[in-house]
Amino acid sequence: MTTSTLVESPRRVLQGTPVVPGVVAGPAIVPAPRVQPQINTDVVPEAERDGELQAFRAASAAVAKRLQDRAAVSSGSASEVLAANAAMAADRGWLGAAEKLIAAGGSATSAALAATEQFAALFTKLGGLMAERVTDLHDVRDRVLAELVGAPEPGIPVPQVPSILLADDLAPADTAGLDPTKIVGLATSLGGPTSHTAIIARQLGIPCVVAVAGLEAVETGTSVMLDGEAGELTVSPDPHTAADAVARYRLIAERTAAWTGPGTTSDGHRVDVLANVQDGAGARVAAGTSAGGVGLFRTELCFLDRETEPTVPEQAAIYRQVLDAFPGKKMVIRTLDAGSDKPLRFAEHPDEANPALGVRGIRIAAKDSGILDRQLDAIVDAAAGLESAPWVMAPMIATATEAKSFAEKVRERGLVPGVMIEVPAAALLAERILEHVDFLSVGTNDLAQYTMAADRMSAELAELTDPWQPAVLSLVARTAAAGAAVDKPVGVCGEAAADPLLACVLVGFGITSLSAAASAVAGVGAKLESVSLDDCKRAAAAVLETSDPTSARAAARIELG
CATH class of the missing domain: 3.50.30.10 (Phosphohistidine domain)
Incomplete structure (x- = not known):
């Protein structure tokens, strides 16, 4: 203590x-300083190498097991990242690199350090979202090192x-x-x-x-x-x-704690306040809030760390858990958003100099349409017997042609088609895209990254990827206006929707739904309930006159309090 x-x-x-x-x-x-073991650089005698190898394998397995156990009792994002770290501790590439060094005479501790640096250098070179995993990799290394020397686990x-x-x-x-x-x-x-x-x-x-x-x-x-x-x-x-x-x-x-929904402004303007989820456990937690449904169901979880693609029945069973948590309520499902920092082992991702700008999201379907077709079939099976069809949206849409092709596949199956607006090109052509789909959902995380040409995981560039950047908000406003012109809903499901003050500005633009982490739902709903639609519109107009995030926040506070 x-x-x-x-x-x-x-x-x-x-x-x-x-x-x-x-x-x-x-x-x-x-945080307490992490273990800094004394590394013996002497060559380990051949007779002792098997002992070093077994010690390393036991330590990495113990770390992976602890992380897996924590993932099993967590939910939502916490469960996902803990499972990803557990997979990293058991990664065959990392383990193989360390074991090769041990076979050459390195100690278990020196091999763990050297193998980590190899992969850290690779992740850093790849940049983008992969660079974020360097922190995760170092954490796994430190936990393995602590296990090897008998020290308490870092924390x-x-x-x-x-x-x-x-x-x-x-x-x-x-x-x-x-x-x-x-x-x-x-x-x-x-x-x-x-x-x-x-x-x-x-x-x-x-x-x-x-x-x-x-x-x-x-x-x-x-x-x-x-x-x-x-x-x-x-x-x-x-x-x-x-x-x-x-x-x-x-x-x-x-x-905030007293807010019970539904989402409305003080003068009765309706705004759907929804939850972001990624598995059945997270959906059940979100269902305990006043969320009016799910505005973003991230379906990647059942695909990641699989050697083979999940079958249609396997996928349907996972999706049904989420659908059952919100019976009769709005459900927006995002199709597979893999690639970049979420590669699929069975999708044969190409080596790319800049994965964040490469084959990810809907672009995977251009290479292998069967993955998307089977996922849509699984959604249909999961929704069998429900009162209303789920809404299904594609990530990383950049052209109206892509939107048209996706919408045709979705409508063939009796589902409601929409697309994510994450690429500036899609925001600029929102009117053309809306000719083919029934709704849009703005992913402000990636939209900020691509608009500002700044890695969203970079601390040095955090101000550029701030969702309050006026350039990003201008694109959101433009997208909302395109939807209003043809009376089609436009939501926001990126992290910007979790900021109560910014949520009001988004409503002022004409955004019709806001989807955020379950813990943020009540805060957003309560803030909306305290302001009028006119207040939101004045704040939105004021924000668009600013030129930096700090000024944008200040302008919104003046109008909204």
Whole structure:
């Protein structure tokens, strides 16, 4: 346990990128240093190499098993990233590289380090979303090293009092294991608004700011106040000012907790407030909120880490779990969004210099249409007997021709076709795309990345991929207007929809539905209920007159309070 002794420090305000709204105050804590084993560079005698090999295999298997066990008792994003890390600990490529080094005379610890650096260099060279996995890889390495030397598993200290965690970055396994009653706020030096840390913080409902400059200078025990909406960490705040800010936010939290839906503005304008899910367990959690349905069902989970493609019955069984969690409610299913940082072993992805701009999403179907056809068949089977047909949308659509081809396949099966707007070209041609589909859904995470030419996982570029970037919001507004012109719904299912203030701006653009992590649903619904449609429209117009995210937020606050 950590102590709660406060450390004196000069008052200052550190700025970062907002991720999860909320105002909290308390002592700062930082992760304990990770194991730094003494590496023996001497060549291991041949007679001892089998022992080193068995020790390495046992350590990696133990780490994989612990991560798998944590994934099994988690849900949603936390479960997915823990399962991905477990798969990494058991990855044949990484294990094989280490075992080859051991066979050549390296120790288990030196082999684990060297094999990790090989793969880290490869991931970094690939860039894009693959570079984000370097943090995950280093975390797996550290856990294996700790197992090899008999040290405690790396992790976050458990504070005696509710505290705010400050870190360079957090591995998914650490973030997923946070106790929101002990870690009440989170700030990191690295990461972006759509990093694993940010996504899991949203799921847990922990106020969070990323890409905070100067964070490393804050000592454990220092009194801090975190404002997750403003993106600020105040070091040594005035106690009375901090107490007042926390109290004001608690009133907002009470209003949020009392929200029961449906989604409307104060003057009765209807807006669907929906949940993002990716498996049956996550859907059941989301069903316990006031979400009006599912606005984004990510179907990749049943495809990842499979040597062979799941059969149609296997897929249908997984999809049915999600459909059953929301009987009679809106259900929007996204077809396979693999590629880039989510490669499929059975899809024969090509080696690409820039996977984020390569064969991913709907582009996989251009190479092997059978994968999409079988997935659509599975959705039909899963929806058998339901009152209404699910809505199905394709990711990474860039042209009207792609939209037309997809819509034909969906309509042939009696489903409702739509597409994701993640590529600027699709936003610019939204009118043409709407000639072929019945709805659009804006994925603001990728739309920001592609609009701003900035890796959404890069801490250095976090301001560019901020969903409040006026250029990104201009494309969202344009897309919403295209839908309104032909009376077809346009939703937002990216992380921008989880920001209550930004959600109001989106409604002002004409967005008809907002889909966010289950933990964010009530906050979005309660905020909408406190403002009128005219308030939202004024805020939207004001935001489009700004030229940077900070000014955009300020303009929205003036109109919306």
